C-alpha cells in the first residue's frame with residue numbers, strides 16, 4: 001500500500017478524534033515516529049481534530065527525549081475515551097500495546113498499523129489497513145516516506161526527532177542497508193540536527209542493567225544445535241540487553257528469560273550470519289513460543305521476544321524445541 005492511500009483512509013474516517021498508539025515501554029523509534037505522524041496528520045486532518053498520543057509506558061531514553069524536546073505534555077499513559085480511529089505505530093499486534101488494547105476495541109475503533117517489524121498473522125484480524133515495511137530498519141523511515149509521498153514539508157524539530165528514531169533502531173548505523181541513507185539525507189535536508197540527535201541517545205548504562213548483563217553471563221547454559229552455539233540465561237530484568245551482551249560474547253543465538261510474577265518474558269537475539277545461513281527467523285520462532293506459553297510473540301528476524309505464562313524452565317524448553325525443529329537438528333548440551 002502506498003503511504004498516501006493509508007492517509008486518505010484516515011482522512012475519510014476521522015471526524016473528531018484519533019489516537020496514535022505506541023508499544024509498551026515505547027522506545028525512541030516509537031515515540032519519535034508517533035510525534036512525526038502527529039505533526040503530519042495535523043497538516044492533513046481538519047483543524048479541530050483531537051489527538052491522543054498514548055503508550056502504556058515509555059522507556060527511560062524516550063522520557064529524556066520527550067522532556068528535552070518539550071513534547072512530554074503530548075504523551076498520555078492511557079485513553080479516557082474510545083477513539084474513532086487509532087494508528088498503532090512501531091508494533092503490529094494488540095498484545096504489544098498492553099493495557100491500551102482494552103481501549104481500542106476493533107468493533108468500535110478503526111485501527112491502522114504503521115510498522116517495520118516482520119508481518120504478524122494477527123494484524124489483518126483487527127486492523128482496517130496497515131503499512132508494514134519490514135525491509136526498513138526503523139518506523140521513523142516509514143514516516144519520512146509518508147511525508148515524501150504526501151509532499152508535506154517537515155520542520156527541523158520533527159526531522160531531528162525522526163533521525164533519533166533511525167539512529168536508535170539501527171543501533172547507530174550498525175544495522176543498515178542502502179535505504180537508510182536516503183531517509184537520513186532527507187532528514188538532514190529538512191534541517192535535522194545530527195549532533196543533537198546523537199548526544200541525546202548517549203545514555204550511560206544503568207548500574208542495574210550492567211549487573212543484569214553480568215548475572216546473565218554468570219548463569220549461562222550453553223547448547224549446540226547443529227553447529228550453532230546457543231547461549232541461554234535468566235535475569236529478572238533487562239533481558240533484551242542481556243541477550244545483546246551474550247551475542248557480543250560470541251553466541252550465534254542468545255535467549256534470556258525473565259520471570260516477573262507469573263508473567264514470563266523471553267527475549268532472543270541471533271547474529272545476522274545465523275539468519276543468512278539458516279533462514280530461520282526469530283520472529284517466527286518467538287511467534288510459536290509465544291503461542292505455546294499462552295501468550296504471544298514476534299519481532300524481527302534476528303531480534304524477537306515473547307510473553308506468556310509459566311516458569312523459566314518451561315520457557316527455555318519451548319524455545320529450544322521450536323528453534324531446533326526449525327533448524328532440523330537436535331539440541332545438545334555444550335559442557
Ligand SMILES: [Mn+2]
Nearest residue numbers: 029090139169
Ligand atoms: Mn522500531
